[in-house]
Amino acid sequence: xxxxxxxxxxKRVQKAQRLAKISQLMTGKYVETDQIITVLEALxxxxxxxxxxxxxxxxxxxxxxxxxxxxxxxxxxLHMIMSSISRPEHLNIxxxxxxxxxxxxxxxxxxxxVAQMIEDGKMKLGDIHTYLELYGRLFIDLIPNVxxxxxxxxxxxxxxxxxxxxxxxxxxxxxAAFKDGIVIVQVNEVVDELPRIDIPxxxxxxxxxxxxxxELEALFTRDPQNITELQILMxxxxxxxxxxxxxxxxxxxxxxxxxxxxxxxxxxxxxxxGLKGKIAKNWALNPHPTIIPAIExxxxxxxxxxxxxxxxxHNPGGRRHSTPAWQSLRDEEKPxxxxxxxxxxxxxxxxSNKKPVFVETLDALAVQEQASLANAPxxxxxxxxxxxxxxxxxxxxxxxxxKEQRQAAIxxxxxxxxxxMTSTKESLDQLRQAGIVKLPEDLGIKRSDAKRxxxxxxxxxxxxxxxxxxxxxxxxxxxxx
Amino acid sequence: xxxxxxxxxxKRVQKAQRLAKISQLMTGKYVETDQIITVLEALxxxxxxxxxxxxxxxxxxxxxxxxxxxxxxxxxxLHMIMSSISRPEHLNIxxxxxxxxxxxxxxxxxxxxVAQMIEDGKMKLGDIHTYLELYGRLFIDLIPNVxxxxxxxxxxxxxxxxxxxxxxxxxxxxxAAFKDGIVIVQVNEVVDELPRIDIPxxxxxxxxxxxxxxELEALFTRDPQNITELQILMxxxxxxxxxxxxxxxxxxxxxxxxxxxxxxxxxxxxxxxGLKGKIAKNWALNPHPTIIPAIExxxxxxxxxxxxxxxxxHNPGGRRHSTPAWQSLRDEEKPxxxxxxxxxxxxxxxxSNKKPVFVETLDALAVQEQASLANAPxxxxxxxxxxxxxxxxxxxxxxxxxKEQRQAAIxxxxxxxxxxMTSTKESLDQLRQAGIVKLPEDLGIKRSDAKRxxxxxxxxxxxxxxxxxxxxxxxxxxxxx
Numbered sequence: 001x002x003x004x005x006x007x008x009x010x011k012r013v014q015k016a017q018r019l020a021k022i023s024q025l026m027t028g029k030y031v032e033t034d035q036i037i038t039v040l041e042a043l044x045x046x047x048x049x050x051x052x053x054x055x056x057x058x059x060x061x062x063x064x065x066x067x068x069x070x071x072x073x074x075x076x077x078l079h080m081i082m083s084s085i086s087r088p089e090h091l092n093i094x095x096x097x098x099x100x101x102x103x104x105x106x107x108x109x110x111x112x113x114v115a116q117m118i119e120d121g122k123m124k125l126g127d128i129h130t131y132l133e134l135y136g137r138l139f140i141d142l143i144p145n146v147x148x149x150x151x152x153x154x155x156x157x158x159x160x161x162x163x164x165x166x167x168x169x170x171x172x173x174x175x176a177a178f179k180d181g182i183v184i185v186q187v188n189e190v191v192d193e194l195p196r197i198d199i200p201x202x203x204x205x206x207x208x209x210x211x212x213x214x215e216l217e218a219l220f221t222r223d224p225q226n227i228t229e230l231q232i233l234m235x236x237x238x239x240x241x242x243x244x245x246x247x248x249x250x251x252x253x254x255x256x257x258x259x260x261x262x263x264x265x266x267x268x269x270x271x272x273x274g275l276k277g278k279i280a281k282n283w284a285l286n287p288h289p290t291i292i293p294a295i296e297x298x299x300x301x302x303x304x305x306x307x308x309x310x311x312x313x314h315n316p317g318g319r320r321h322s323t324p325a326w327q328s329l330r331d332e333e334k335p336x337x338x339x340x341x342x343x344x345x346x347x348x349x350x351x352s353n354k355k356p357v358f359v360e361t362l363d364a365l366a367v368q369e370q371a372s373l374a375n376a377p378x379x380x381x382x383x384x385x386x387x388x389x390x391x392x393x394x395x396x397x398x399x400x401x402x403k404e405q406r407q408a409a410i411x412x413x414x415x416x417x418x419x420x421m422t423s424t425k426e427s428l429d430q431l432r433q434a435g436i437v438k439l440p441e442d443l444g445i446k447r448s449d450a451k452r453x454x455x456x457x458x459x460x461x462x463x464x465x466x467x468x469x470x471x472x473x474x475x476x477x478x479x480x481x
Numbered sequence: 482x483x484x485x486x487x488x489x490x491x492k493r494v495q496k497a498q499r500l501a502k503i504s505q506l507m508t509g510k511y512v513e514t515d516q517i518i519t520v521l522e523a524l525x526x527x528x529x530x531x532x533x534x535x536x537x538x539x540x541x542x543x544x545x546x547x548x549x550x551x552x553x554x555x556x557x558x559l560h561m562i563m564s565s566i567s568r569p570e571h572l573n574i575x576x577x578x579x580x581x582x583x584x585x586x587x588x589x590x591x592x593x594x595v596a597q598m599i600e601d602g603k604m605k606l607g608d609i610h611t612y613l614e615l616y617g618r619l620f621i622d623l624i625p626n627v628x629x630x631x632x633x634x635x636x637x638x639x640x641x642x643x644x645x646x647x648x649x650x651x652x653x654x655x656x657a658a659f660k661d662g663i664v665i666v667q668v669n670e671v672v673d674e675l676p677r678i679d680i681p682x683x684x685x686x687x688x689x690x691x692x693x694x695x696e697l698e699a700l701f702t703r704d705p706q707n708i709t710e711l712q713i714l715m716x717x718x719x720x721x722x723x724x725x726x727x728x729x730x731x732x733x734x735x736x737x738x739x740x741x742x743x744x745x746x747x748x749x750x751x752x753x754x755g756l757k758g759k760i761a762k763n764w765a766l767n768p769h770p771t772i773i774p775a776i777e778x779x780x781x782x783x784x785x786x787x788x789x790x791x792x793x794x795h796n797p798g799g800r801r802h803s804t805p806a807w808q809s810l811r812d813e814e815k816p817x818x819x820x821x822x823x824x825x826x827x828x829x830x831x832x833s834n835k836k837p838v839f840v841e842t843l844d845a846l847a848v849q850e851q852a853s854l855a856n857a858p859x860x861x862x863x864x865x866x867x868x869x870x871x872x873x874x875x876x877x878x879x880x881x882x883x884k885e886q887r888q889a890a891i892x893x894x895x896x897x898x899x900x901x902m903t904s905t906k907e908s909l910d911q912l913r914q915a916g917i918v919k920l921p922e923d924l925g926i927k928r929s930d931a932k933r934x935x936x937x938x939x940x941x942x943x944x945x946x947x948x949x950x951x952x953x954x955x956x957x958x959x960x961x962x
Contacts, residue, residue: 322855
C-alpha cells in the first residue's frame with residue numbers, strides 16, 4: 001500500500017493566514033466597530049460556508065447588516081446556513097450576489113420573497129431543515145468556515161456571556177471552533193467581569209462591539225386580551241380530555257393563543273379539577289409570559305428553555321419513556337408494542353385567514369414545486385399526530401385502526417369546513433362510541449362555561465401583577481406609560 | 482386570584498447550605514484527594530438524583546469508588562442516572578443500599594447481575610433509555626441534584642480541560658450547573674495553564690485531584706488480525722451493494738469486525754471501484770483505529786466523534802436530508818413521500834456464540850419480564866431497518882411491500898438458520914428479480930475474491946505504520962515491547 005503525502009493542517013494554516021490579514025486591526029481579540037466590513041472581507045473567502053446566527057428571536061443584526069455591505073467582488077458565492085430567514089438583509093446578501101446558496105429552517109414573513117428568489121435563480125436552496133437536523137449537520141457535512149454570532153457581554157480576554165438569550169450560540173460556536181472555522185462575535189457590551197462565562201475565550205477568534213444591541217423579538221409574548229372563548233373551550237378540552245386523560249407531565253407548548261389559554265387555565269380550571277401536581281409539571285418551553293400564573297401558583301416544577309426548537313412533532317424511534325402519558329398510547333396487544341409521544345394539534349376549523357384549516361392538498365406541495373425542492377417541507381407527518389383538538393371536539397387519532405377511520409375522525413370534528421361537511425351523524429355516533437372522537441359534552445364540559453373570566457390573567461397587566469413586577473413586557477405590549 | 486407566598490430560591494439556598502458544610506475543607510474549589518468521602522457525605526443527601534459519569538469508554542472511577550465507601554446511614558436511597566453500568570462499584574452501591582433506583586442506557590458485561598438485583602428488589606429500575614433520551618431528560622424531569630464527572634486537567638481556578646475524551650461531560654455538567662445542582666469533578670492533573678478551557682470554572686463547584694487517572698477503555702479498537710474472510714465478503718457487499726448503490730456520504734459505523742472490514746477495504750476494494758470522493762466522506766464516528774488507512778489515503782473529509790451514542794437505528798421524523806442516499810429511499814409515487822436514513826444491519830447468520838442470529842422471539846422480551854419493564858428494550862425496530870447484510874447476500878428491506886415479503890427477504894439471506902431453511906428457490910428467485918434480495922453474484926462479487934490481503938491493514942502494527950507512528954495502541958493490543 002503506497003501512502004500519498006498529505007498536508008494535515010490545511011484548515012489550520014488557512015485559518016491562521018486569514019487571521020494574519022487583520023492582525024493590524026486587532027487588539028487582543030477585539031476589532032473596532034467601524035472596521036467590521038474590512039474584517040469580514042478579509043476573513044470570509046468566496047464559496048465559504050457561513051453560519052449567520054438568527055433564529056426566530058435573537059439576531060446577530062450588526063453582523064448581518066455588515067455582511068450586506070461587503071464588496072461582492074471580494075466576498076461572493078457564499079453558502080449561508082441560517083436557522084431563520086427573518087431580516088431584509090438576510091435576502092439582500094443574495095440580491096447583491098454575496099451569497100448564492102442557503103440551508104435554513106424557517107422563513108416566516110420572508111417566505112414569499114424567498115420563493116421568488118429561488119424561482120428567479122438568485123438563491124439556490126440546499127434544504128429546508130428541522131432545526132435539529134440543521135444544527136446536527138454543522139458537525140457532519142455542513143461544517144462552517146466562518147460563523148457570525150451575537151452575545152450579550154464579553155470581557156477583555158474575549159470570554160462571552162450569553163445570559164438569558166443564549167439560544168443556539170454555543171452550538172454554532174462549537175461547530176466552528178473545533179474544526180478550524182473562524183468565530184466572529186458581536187457583543188452588546190464589554191465589561192471587566194462577566195456575570196458568568198458561557199463561552200470560553202479560547203473558542204472565539206474575533207470580538208466586535210456592536211453599534212447597538214442585537215435585535216431581539218419577544219416572539220413568545222401572547223397578550224391574554226386576545227384570547228377568545230372558543231380558544232378557552234379548546235383549552236378546557238385539552239386539559240380534561242388529553243392532559244388529565246393521559247397524565248401528561250413533561251410537555252412543550254406551541255406559541256399560539258390556543259396553548260396560551262391552556263397555561264392560563266391551569267391555576268383556575270385545572271385547579272378545580274384537582275389536577276395540580278398531577279399534570280404539566282416539567283416543561284420544555286421557550287419564555288412564554290403566559291406561563292407566569294402557573295409558575296407563581298406552584299404548578300410548574302421546572303422549565304428548560306431550549307432555544308431554537310426541538311423537533312416537536314416527532315416521536316423518536318427506539319425511545320423508552322415509560323411515563324404514564326407515553327405508555328398510555330402503547331398497543332398492549334403487541335409484545336414489542338411501544339409507547340408514543342403525544343403530538344396534539346390544536347386548530348380552529350377556520351383559521352385567522354377565514355379559510356378552512358382542513359384541506360385536500362397541503363401548500364407544502366406548491367412550495368416544493370415552486371422552489372424545486374427534493375421533498376415537500378412537511379413539518380409534522382400524519383403518523384406522528386396523535387390528537388387533534390378543534391372547537392367541535394377531540395379526535396383521538398392514535399386509536400383509529402385505518403386511514404379511513406382516521407379521516408372520518410378528523411371530519412367529525414371538522415365543523416363546517418368542506419371536510420367537516422362530509423361527516424354523518426352515524427359516523428360521529430360510531431366514533432364517539434369507540435372513544436375515537438369526544439365532544440365537549442362527552443368530557444362533561446359545558447360550552448357556556450368557557451368564559452374569559454376563567455383565565456388566570458386576562459391582560460398583560462395581570463401577568464405583570466402575578467409576577468410581582470418582575471416581568472417587564474416588551475414595549476409594544478405596554479398599555480401604560 | 483389569591484397568590485400563595487412562595488420561596489423562590491429553595492434550590493439555591495439548599496445548594497449553598499450543602500457547600501457551606503465543607504467550606505473548611507475547601508481551598509478555592511479544591512478539596513484534598515483523601516477528603517472525598519467526607520465531601521460526598523456532606524454534599525449528597527438521601528434520595529438525591531445523582532449522575533455518575535461512566536459511558537462505555539470513560540469512567541469517573543475515582544468518584545465511583547469513593548461513592549461506594551460512603552456511610553449508607555448518611556447517604557442512601559439515591560436515584561442514580563448513568564449512561565453505562567460498567568464497573569463493579571456501580572452495582573455495589575446498590576448492594577450497600579446507598580442507591581436504590583437507576584435510569585441507564587447500557588449494562589453490557591454487568592447485565593446479568595443487574596437483572597438479578599432487580600429481581601431481588603435491590604434495585605428499582607426507572608428505564609433503559611436510548612442515550613439521547615437519557616441526556617435529554619437530565620434537563621426536563623431527571624434534573625440532577627449532584628453530578629460526579631471526570632476531566633483530564635483543571636487549572637487553579639477550576640476551569641476544566643476534557644481534551645480528547647470529552648464524551649458527555651459538558652452535557653452532564655450543564656444539566657446540574659444551570660439548575661442549582663452540585664458539580665463535583667475528579668481531575669487527573671492540576672496545571673497552571675490549560676491547553677484549552679472546555680468547561681468554565683463558573684459551572685463547577687468542587688474539584689478533586691484523583692488518586693489515579695480516570696479509567697478509559699479503548700472500546701472501539703478492533704485488531705484487524707481477527708477479521709475473517711466472511712466478514713470481508715460482507716464488507717464488499719456493503720460497499721458495492723449499499724454504499725455505492727445509494728451514494729452514502731455521511732455515515733456512522735458500529736464497532737464490530739464487520740464494519741472494521743468496511744473501513745479497511747475503502748483504500749483497496751473501494752479504490753478499485755472508483756468510489757473515492759463519492760462515498761463515505763463525512764463520518765460521525767467514535768475513535769475507531771481501523772479508520773486510519775481511510776483517513777491517511779484521503780477518503781475521509783471529516784469525523785465528528787460524538788461521545789456517548791446517538792440514536793443510530795432511528796430515522797428522525799420530519800427530517801429533510803436530501804442527500805442521494807436519503808433521497809434514494811423515497812417512494813416517488815407518494816407526493817408527501819419522504820426519504821429515509823439507511824439503517825444497515827450486518828450480521829453473520831450464526832453469531833459468535835454459534836446460535837442462529839434470526840430468532841422467533843427476541844431476548845428483550847425475557848429481559849422485560851425479568852426486570853418488570855414497562856416496555857421491551859428493543860434498540861432498533863423493524864420499521865427502521867432498511868437493509869440486512871449476511872454472508873449470503875443483502876436484503877433490501879425498504880423495498881418490501883408487505884410484512885410477509887419482508888420476512889421472506891430475511892429468510893432468503895438466512896443461510897442454514899431455522900428461518901433461512903424456510904426459504905425456497907422460487908421465493909429467492911422472485912426476490913432477486915424484484916431487486917429485494919441480491920446475492921454476491923448479483924453484485925458482481927466473487928466469493929473467492931474476499932481475501933484478507935484486501936485489508937488495507939492486516940494487523941495493529943499496520944495501523945501504527947499507516948499513522949506514521951502517531952497511533953499508540955492500548956497496551957493489550959501491542960505485540961511488541
